[in-house]
Amino acid sequence: MxxxxxxxxxxxxxxxxxxxxxxxxxxxxxxxxxxxxxxxxxxxxxxxxxxxxxxxxxxxxxxxxxxxxxxxxxxxxxxxxxxxxxxxxxxxxxxxxxxxxxxxxxxxxxxxxxxxxxxxxxxxxxxxxxxxxxxxxxxxxxxxxxxxxxxxxxxxxxxxxxxxxxxxxxxxxxxxxxxxxxxxxxxxxxxxxxxxxxxxxxxxxxxxxxxxxxxxxxxxxxxxxxxxxxxxxxxxxxxxxxxxxxxxxxxxxxxxxxxxxxxxxxxxxxxxxxxxxxxxxxxxxxxxxEGRFSIPPTNGSFKDRFDAPDLDPRWLGVGRFPASFTRHEVGGGLIIDAAAGEGRALLVARSTDLVWSATTTFDASSGTGRLLVRIDDRHWYGLTYDGTSVEATLTIGPVEHTVGRWDAPAPIAPTLRIRAKKPRPLPHGISLEPDRVELSVLADGAEHIFGEFDGRYLSTEVAGGFTGRVFGIEAVSGQIRVHGVRYDANAEDDSAE
CATH class of the missing domain: 2.115.10.20 (Glycosyl hydrolase domain; family 43)
Incomplete structure (x- = not known):
């Protein structure tokens, strides 16, 4: 095989x-x-x-x-x-x-x-x-x-x-x-x-x-x-x-x-x-x-501090062009505007690896933002930051559930992190889930982990359709200023910058 x-x-x-x-x-x-x-x-x-x-x-x-x-x-x-x-x-x-x-x-x-x-x-x-x-x-x-x-x-x-x-x-x-x-x-x-x-x-x-x-x-x-x-x-x-x-x-x-x-x-x-x-x-x-070509494993790691006026082509909007709800900030960073997005101010990129970590830090003094991984609007896990606290949420079909809340030590903007981790095999060698999705927040050198959650609910077999997972940042309300995004492939035990 x-x-x-x-x-x-x-x-x-x-x-x-x-x-x-x-x-x-x-x-x-x-x-x-x-x-x-x-x-x-x-x-x-x-x-x-x-x-x-x-x-x-x-x-x-x-x-x-x-x-x-x-x-x-x-x-x-x-x-x-x-x-x-x-x-x-x-x-x-x-x-x-x-x-x-x-x-x-x-x-x-x-x-x-x-x-x-x-x-x-x-x-x-x-x-x-x-x-x-x-x-x-x-x-x-x-x-x-x-x-x-x-x-x-x-x-x-x-x-x-x-x-x-x-x-x-x-x-x-x-x-x-x-x-x-x-x-x-x-x-x-x-x-x-x-x-x-x-x-x-x-x-x-x-x-x-x-x-x-x-x-x-x-x-x-x-x-x-x-x-x-x-x-x-x-x-x-x-x-x-x-x-x-x-x-x-x-x-x-x-x-x-x-x-x-x-x-x-x-x-x-x-x-x-x-x-x-x-x-x-x-x-x-x-x-x-099928054996003619030797295909090396891919590694989709990248860092983006939004220093350039134009977005990298990897960034996508859901039904909207990113230019309609984002703008480059002079000196670096990216403004995501919920009002301009008309309910679709969500900037995403494809997750291309089986094991990965995505982190971001953003200024929420003028709005509320969210880091999430999604299949569609009814199947996503995310971390929502409003300037004072972070809430971890799971959305699976008609059920949306908050699994934890963390209060931020003002005025420090925390780093939000989502990790897709290897599944845990049972004694007979088969894992129940395709992977585990961990939601966490980091501030002052300390990490708060909300938990690890079954990745099957963010799969096509559960959600249906023809797409795959993407991760990204959403302006839930107002405006947020994103300082940067880091995506690390095969990051089982990495730490965020």
Missing amino acids: TELEPILAGFYPDPSICRVGDTYYLITSSFEYLPGIPIHSSNDLVTWTPIGNVLTRPSQIAEHAGYPSAGIFAPTIRHHDGEFWVIGTDVNGIPLGQGHFLLRAADPAGPWSDPVYITGAIGIDPDIAWDDDGTAHVTWCSLNPGQPGILSAPIDTATGEFLAPPRELWQGTGLSFPEGPHLYRIDGWWYLLLAEGGTERGHAATIARSRTLDGPFESAPQNPFLSHRSLPHPVQNTGHADLIQLPDDTWAAVHLGVRPRGQSPGFHVNGRESFLVGIDWVDGWPVVD
Whole structure:
């Protein structure tokens, strides 16, 4: 059994990849968080560097209520005719009939164009591919009750209008939820790759081919060609893959997966992550080689004292762009304004490690602030500081409970700390929980620990949805001035600065 490490750890699902020369570019879903669609680059497929986000301004995507697991679904990135293209779905726009959106850029780091909407394609998980004549074809998972399934249509990329009516392609092998289509033109064939089985334990990648887009599509004899379903593998839910050809004419694929821990059914807390496998072509079909690439463990540690006027792209808002409720403080620090956020003054970043510590110190003389770790609005643990005391709170579904209170020795601003710690194994070696989340406060060299709490309640298996844990700072009321944030990977016994 291979111990696979992700190439992008943490909440980076639905990877899509393209290559220009020796450089690869990868994007992932972002759901309710803004800016949207993070983009990374790599020269070796193994180590990846964030270069920004695709959706960075309200003219590309409107700020919204931040409903859990809404927003941006499964975008695709491609390079064609000297330009980068991204096509995706904003599910918040589906009731408005906006369908998918298409953007382009000369530089993948941006800026990206405003969207062109493909109004006739109502659904999710769109792909774009060009035929030998240069015509663009959009393929998607249709949500139209009158024409469900995997559809494809040629489009005018300048207007988003169909050039011909949508046609049905291959609908998969019969597993549930055929989605995530990617269409490729390879050696005279059209290959159609799908995700099937749902994005849970039955997830799989399947593929079919046809000489023409009119079909019929022939299913690969070894389908699904990628899946860990019913296997005792530490990485589960594998699927939603995208193929890439390397400069030496070998192939690879990126795909999503999760790393569940704890007792059955297993709980994954950092969300769906991005993984890499090798691909061999055997008799015209892709065969996965999971051991081809050696992926080093990632370490997401960082310190941010907000010295620069612009925020690092790691920082996100829930349905709102951080620029709408934060501002840089001259001399360092960051103001988070609850009134400007209109109830969404929450600045977060992805937790990318299995064991980690996050600390912050902020001035609460003009408001109340909170350090928290969350899956969504109904599943979070946090520490709230109002200038005089700190309260530790657990929110699990409809239940919100304060587990302790600590009075601050004025005028010292305490350091708030959240730690995700290893689970405690039982005598038979299995742990009940995926991890333990510790809430504590430090001041004058002393530490007050409110307790360690079961991490399964901040997992996707409990909360539902498609995202993973993020941590961050919220202005609950008024304004707070954040002095800095420190995130330490593998910090089981660290002490805060």
